[in-house]
Amino acid sequence: MYTHVPPKGVACWEGCHFIGNNEINEKAAPFFRKKLVLPREPLSAAVFVCGLGFHELYINGVKAGNSFLTPAQSIYDRTVYYNTYDATLMLRPGENTFYVLLGNGLYNCEIRTWDYEKAPWRDKPKLLFYADILLRGGRQVHLASDSSFETGESAITYNTFYGGETQDYTKPEDGEIRHAVIVKSPGGVLRPFPKPHVREQADYRPLAPAPVPIPAGKKLLFDFGQNMAGWTHVDAEAAGRTRFTLRYGEKLDAAANLDVTRIAPFVEGGRFQTDEYILDASHPIRDGRPHFTYYGFRYVELSVEEGELVKFNIRSRALNSDLQCIGNFLSSNDYVNRIYNAGQKASLSNLVNVPTDCPHREKNGWTGDAALSAEQMCLNLDMREFYRRWLSDIRDAQRPSGQLPGIVPTGGWGFRWGSGPVWDSALFELPLAVYTCYGDTSLLLENREAMKRYLDFCGSMAEDYVVDFGLGDWCPPEGGAAGHLCPTVVSDTATYFKMVKILALVSDLAGERADQVYYETLATRIKESFARRFVDPVTGVVKGNCQTGQAMALCLGLVEGDTAGKVLEHLCQLVRQKGCLDFGILGAKYVFEALSLHGQGQLAMDLILRKGFPSYRHWLDDGATTMAESWNRDSSDNHHMFSDVCRWFIRYVAGLNKVDFVTRTITFTPDFPSQLNHAGVSTGLEPGQFFCYWEREAGGFSFTCLVPKDFSVILVPLRQGRHIEDLEEKPDASGLRRNFFIKDPDC
Numbered sequence: 011m012y013t014h015v016p017p018k019g020v021a022c023w024e025g026c027h028f029i030g031n032n033e034i035n036e037k038a039a040p041f042f043r044k045k046l047v048l049p050r051e052p053l054s055a056a057v058f059v060c061g062l063g064f065h066e067l068y069i070n071g072v073k074a075g076n077s078f079l080t081p082a083q084s085i086y087d088r089t090v091y092y093n094t095y096d097a098t099l100m101l102r103p104g105e106n107t108f109y110v111l112l113g114n115g116l117y118n119c120e121i122r123t124w125d126y127e128k129a130p131w132r133d134k135p136k137l138l139f140y141a142d143i144l145l146r147g148g149r150q151v152h153l154a155s156d157s158s159f160e161t162g163e164s165a166i167t168y169n170t171f172y173g174g175e176t177q178d179y180t181k182p183e184d185g186e187i188r189h190a191v192i193v194k195s196p197g198g199v200l201r202p203f204p205k206p207h208v209r210e211q212a213d214y215r216p217l218a219p220a221p222v223p224i225p226a227g228k229k230l231l232f233d234f235g236q237n238m239a240g241w242t243h244v245d246a247e248a249a250g251r252t253r254f255t256l257r258y259g260e261k262l263d264a265a266a267n268l269d270v271t272r273i274a275p276f277v278e279g280g281r282f283q284t285d286e287y288i289l290d291a292s293h294p295i296r297d298g299r300p301h302f303t304y305y306g307f308r309y310v311e312l313s314v315e316e317g318e319l320v321k322f323n324i325r326s327r328a329l330n331s332d333l334q335c336i337g338n339f340l341s342s343n344d345y346v347n348r349i350y351n352a353g354q355k356a357s358l359s360n361l362v363n364v365p366t367d368c369p370h371r372e373k374n375g376w377t378g379d380a381a382l383s384a385e386q387m388c389l390n391l392d393m394r395e396f397y398r399r400w401l402s403d404i405r406d407a408q409r410p411s412g413q414l415p416g417i418v419p420t421g422g423w424g425f426r427w428g429s430g431p432v433w434d435s436a437l438f439e440l441p442l443a444v445y446t447c448y449g450d451t452s453l454l455l456e457n458r459e460a461m462k463r464y465l466d467f468c469g470s471m472a473e474d475y476v477v478d479f480g481l482g483d484w485c486p487p488e489g490g491a492a493g494h495l496c497p498t499v500v501s502d503t504a505t506y507f508k509m510v511k512i513l514a515l516v517s518d519l520a521g522e523r524a525d526q527v528y529y530e531t532l533a534t535r536i537k538e539s540f541a542r543r544f545v546d547p548v549t550g551v552v553k554g555n556c557q558t559g560q561a562m563a564l565c566l567g568l569v570e571g572d573t574a575g576k577v578l579e580h581l582c583q584l585v586r587q588k589g590c591l592d593f594g595i596l597g598a599k600y601v602f603e604a605l606s607l608h609g610q611g612q613l614a615m616d617l618i619l620r621k622g623f624p625s626y627r628h629w630l631d632d633g634a635t636t637m638a639e640s641w642n643r644d645s646s647d648n649h650h651m652f653s654d655v656c657r658w659f660i661r662y663v664a665g666l667n668k669v670d671f672v673t674r675t676i677t678f679t680p681d682f683p684s685q686l687n688h689a690g691v692s693t694g695l696e697p698g699q700f701f702c703y704w705e706r707e708a709g710g711f712s713f714t715c716l717v718p719k720d721f722s723v724i725l726v727p728l729r730q731g732r733h734i735e736d737l738e739e740k741p742d743a744s745g746l747r748r749n750f751f752i753k754d755p756d757c
Contacts, residue, residue, distance in 0.1 A: 021058035021092060021202065023140055025154040028060075029190035030136045031161040036118070039166035039302065041183070042110045042137050042190060044159045050145040052101045057108070060092035060138040062196060063115025063171075064302045067093075069100040070107055077207035078329065079304060082363035082399070083116040085419045086131035087197035088406035092138065094202060101143065108153070110137055113169045113302025116419065117196075121172055123276040124374060129421025136193050138200075159190040166301060168286070171373065172277065174258075175300045176286040179293040180251065204399055208362055209332040214238070215325050220312065224254075224319040230312045231268060232324055237308040237636040237648050239359035239369035240329040245321070246287065246295040252317025256324075258283040258307035260370070260647045268311040272645050273371040283307065283370060294321075304329050304362060306370030306648050308635065330358040337390035337693035339659050343686050345619055346659065349626045353653035356636040357387055360650045364400055364419070368639065368646040374417040375400065378433035378481065379651040382599055384443035386657035389693045397440045398453060404437055405460045412467030416481075430480010430498070431505040432596065437464060438512045448695055449671030454516045461513050465529075468506055475532075475539040477502045483558045483594040484651075487624040487641040494594050495556035500544055501596055504562040507536040540568050550576025557584050558597035561604035578608045591617045591624055591641075599654040606662035606681060609729045615663070615683035618655060626655060662728065664691035665713070666702050669721075677724040680704050682711055682754070699744070710753040718745045727752055 031040040057074065059067050063083070067074040074095040081091035112135035119126040126132065139155035165183060168176035216232035224230065237260050244256070263269040274282040283305045289295050310324065339350050360366045364375035365383070380400075387393050400418070407418045409425070414437065416428025438461060441453035471477050482501045483494035510533040517525035544553040545563065550573065552559040560581035563569045569577050581604060584592070593601055602614040619627045624641035632643060637653055639646035661667050665680025680689075682704065690703035702715040710732070717723060719741065725734055731754070738749040 021094065021140055021200070022142065023058075023138065023154075023200070025152070025156070026138050026140050027154075027156050027192045028136045028138050028195050029155050029157065029159055029161070030134055030193035031188070032134065032191060032193075033188065034163040035167070036134060037114070037168045037170060039111055039113050039164045039169050040135060040161055041164040042112070042139070042155075042159045042161050044108045044139075044153065046106050046108065046141075046151070046153055048101060048103055048106060048143070048145065048151065050147055050149070051103050052098055053144045053146050055097040055101050055141065055143040057095040057097045058092055058140045058142075059095065059110060060090060060200060061110055061112050062086065062090070062136055063117030064113045065093075065137070066111045066301055067095055068109040068111070069097055070102070072100060074100060076209060078210065079115070079208045079302070079363060081203040083419050084198065084403055085406045086117060088199070089402065090196050090198040090200050091203035092200055097141070108139070108141065110139065111164055111166070111301060112137060113166070114171060115302055116171055119171050121276060124417065124421065125423040126421045131196050131198070132421065133194075133196065136196070137190075155190075157189050157192055160187050161190045162187045169302045170281075171303050172283075173281040174284040174286070174303060174305075176288070177298060178288040179295055180288055180290050205395055206331040206333050208329055210240075211328040211330055211358070212238075213325060213327055220322045220324065222320060222322055224312070224314050224322060226314050226316050226318060228314050231266070232310045232312065234308055234310070234326045235635075237306070237355065237359070237634070238326065238328040239304055239306050239362055239648070240327050241300045241304050242285070242310055242324050242326045244287070244295055244298045245323040246289060246298070246319055247321040248289050248294070248317050249291055249320055250317055251288070251290045252319060253286065253288045253315045254319060255313045255315060256285040256287075257311040257313070258305040258309070258370075259311070260306060260308045262309065268309055273306070273368070276371065304369065306359065306368060328358070330361045331363060331396055333361060333396060334392040335390065336392050336695055337660070337691070339656070339664060339689070339691045341659070341663070341686050341689040343619075345627050345630060346663075346686065348630050349618065350656050350659055352630070352635060352637050353386065353650070353656040354390060356648055356650040357383060357390070357653055359636060359648050361387075361391075361396065364403070367651070368649050370648070371646055375403070375419060376417055376433070377404070377414065377429070377436035378416070378484070378595070379649070381433065381436040381439040382595055383650045383653050384436070384439045385446065386654055386660070388443040388447035389657060389660055392695060394444055394448065394450060394453070397444060398456070401437070401440060401453060401457055405457070408460055408463065411470070412463035412465070414464060428481065431468060431477055431502045431509065433481060434464060435505050435509055437461060438509045442512050446668055447693070449669070449698065451519050455520055458513070458516050458520060461509070461516065465510060465513060468509075472506070474543070475503075475536045476543060477506045483596040485640045486594040486597075487590075487592060491640070494558070495554055495592065496558035496562075496596065497554045500553050500559045501562060503536065503540055503544070504566050504568060507533055507540065507568060508566050510536060537568055541573070545569055545573065545577070547573045547576070550578070550580040552577060555584070556592065557581060557588075557601050558593045560584065561597060561600035564604040564607070565600045578604070581605070582610060582613065585613060585617065590620055595651045598652045602655065602658045603662065606658070606679075606728055611662055611681035611728055612683050614658070615685055619685055659689075660691045660693065664689045664702055665704065666691045666693060666700055669698070669700065671698070674721045675724060676700060676717055676721055677726060678702055678713070678715055679726050679728050680711070680713060680752075681728040682706065706757065708757075710751055710757050713750040713752055714747065716742060716745050716747050721746065723748050725750055731755055
């Protein structure tokens with residue numbers, strides 16, 4: 011029994027027990043029900059629910075709240091989240107019914123690939139419930155979960171996180187009702203689930219409606235025109251008992267049939283991303299949808315297994331955590347705009363409670379993917395609270411030694427494979443992105459001790475300040491996912507250096523001078539070792555002789571002076587010799603930036619818009635609407651790990667570069683690739699919103715920017731030979747507007 015008395019505004023669990031139903035099929039969704047008679051109208055009513063894995067609360071037959079897939083998955087023996095519902099307007103004098111549906115989610119998951127089936131917290135669904143009701147007249151009424159709650163098997167007779175759901179509309183729900191039993195706690199500390207919650211977003215209709223009637227044996231394919239994370243809503247009627255399935259996928263085979271082979275390699279038992287519905291003439295389906303899972307898809311295959319559908323309507327809804335959009339980019343080039351939009355769609359598809367890698371095959375919180383996408387996500391979405399909560403999960407996962415897993419949450423998987431400096435850098439990169447984009451230091455400071463423990467762990471793995479463990483430049487164009495040209499010892503050590511530099515900054519922000527000096531000294535030693543072991547100062551070749559290694563050395567400041575010039579020269583030589591990009595996800599973050607920082611932005615844009623494999627344009631020409639996991643699209647078609655190109659468009663094409671919130675200065679670095687006639691971007695949170703736009707004109711480019719009134723502007727075109735004319739500065743209703751003309755002898 012919970013007797014914790016919480017601070018104001020947090021749930022009181024006085025008298026509550028976790029309750030469960032151990033009698034029903036483990037894959038069925040149990041319900042829990044309690045009736046409560048109120049003698050008067052409520053003045054206020056708060057209901058607190060911890061329902062694991064996922065839950066939905068209904069009060070008097072109406073769903074409470076507009077969130078889904080809640081609470082977020084976590085490391086349940088460390089942290090358990092609960093939800094708070096305002097039920098004031100849902101209750102009435104007289105009898106009221108509280109009804110909670112529970113689904114398995116990740117809490118009771120049998121997939122063995124990531125050790126979820128043997129997670130120490132794995133168990134059947136369970137419920138902790140508390141209602142705090144204030145009646146007119148001052149009487150307080152409390153309702154706490156205990157064995158008096160009724161329970162049974164709901165109409166959801168099957169639900170798994172990866173397999174899907176079966177809903178039997180003909181099933182009498184009150185068939186076997188029993189009292190709930192007291193069950194053990196999941197073990198973690200109860201914490202309120204913070205915003206953002208998962209919400210339904212955009213609505214999509216199929217490109218062609220369903221012809222009815224649809225007899226048994228008939229299959230129909232619906233194309234929604236956009237790859238997404240989400241589910242479908244269906245309305246269906248039948249003359250007699252009818253059963254149909256909906257299978258979700260993102261690709262078609264050569265015969266135009268749904269093909270899930272690339273995204274279903276880890277399925278056990280054969281069922282993957284499939285909804286099953288059972289209905290009859292007396293039990294039609296009205297707005298049917300899944301409850302405790304979601305899918306990654308563009309296409310949905312309807313198969314009538316028995317009976318006949320006389321009416322059928324389907325639409326899809328995208329799902330993602332409800333994040334405020336704060337940025338936008340637009341240019342004159344349709345391919346550039348579509349690449350940017352594909353990056354944003356892929357990002358949103360993978361922001362469902364945790365930053366996942368893909369919304370279908372894994373739905374795992376891969377740290378490396380999140381680290382690579384962090385800054386572009388912060389420029390386009392308000393990521394502060396989303397990252398704050400997930401970073402707390404990362405801290406929950408961290409071992410006493412400082413080691414981190416490759417996926418978070420984890421049931422124990424990811425420490426032996428899938429981690430390493432590049433992936434683990436999410437602990438550093440996410441707080442840094444929040445600081446860089448919003449000037450918010452809180453996440454850096456909250457995670458400082460965890461960062462220190464992790465760098466101590468790296469130090470224990472280092473030899474001569476060099477580290478070499480974990481994954482590297484994943485998914486290059488050739489050689490398979492691990493066939494990258496850049497040695498992991500190069501990318502690991504470069505990332506180790508970057509993390510140490512970040513912690514030196516954090517130490518400075520925290521006023522910890524001794525720590526700052528320590529990490530600055532450590533960074534110097536790593537840099538010296540990197541140069542000594544990996545860089546040829548005569549030729550400028552970085553160990554591996556590849557685009558990624560050259561670019562990381564340049565972007566991270568691991569080479570300087572004449573050596574940096576030679577490293578750049580060799581990078582350009584490698585790009586021109588190859589004639590196309592030749593890197594994986596790390597190169598996609600560093601190569602374009604390295605080229606732009608040294609006046610070679612045109613070369614970067616040529617790589618991005620190159621016709622044919624491999625390039626971002628190739629994905630679009632090949633039919634993709636989101637970013638793929640691999641350049642040849644032979645696996646997932648909805649990953650965000652290549653999406654840092656969106657940041658490059660913002661920083662080094664439109665030119666809205668990093669903001670110094672301390673000195674209140676912003677530096678604009680526009681570039682003008684030949685494929686574009688104009689480009690613009692806006693980003694930021696009030697009161698720090700920023701905007702810039704350039705347009706090609708005779709003799710050069712007009713450039714306009716808008717910044718908050720207390721900010722100063724520095725304009726630095728990225729190529730030599732351009733002359734800036736400061737034309738006008740005037741106050742604007744929303745800030746300070748500056749107009750420039752940039753003369754270009756080649757324009």
